[in-house]
Amino acid sequence: MDADSVLAMPEELSIANVTEWQQKLGSYLNAADSIVLDGEKLTRVDTAALQLLTAFCLKAQTLQKAVKWINPSDSLVKTACQLGLEKILSLKND
Known part of the structure; x- marks a missing residue:
């Protein structure tokens, strides 16, 4: 895998x-x-998916790797915000 490759998320992560x-x-x-x-493309995301993404982002932090999103879907951002996970998931930087 190329060191700077982008991982495209699926339409549904559930x-x-x-x-x-x-x-x-x-x-x-x-x-x-x-x-x-x-x-x-991520139009459907459930709580199991958000658990996975949270664990992924926390593991990246322990490895001192920053997670960056390209065009996070409204569905992902909305669901993460409802659960207070937008900062952990690096969807908002403030």
Whole structure:
């Protein structure tokens, strides 16, 4: 994997595919020098997905890797904000 590659998120990240994405995110985290997630297509996200993304972002912090989003979907931002996770997920920097 290219050190500066972008990981495109699926249209749906939910309990139905969270195990698959746990593996993909883990591999990406270990291989990438910079963490860039493209959330443009992510139209459905549930609490299992937000748990996964939270764990991913916290693990990235322990590895001293910053997580950056390209075009996070309104659905992702709205759901994360409702649960108070926007800062942990690096969706808002303030």
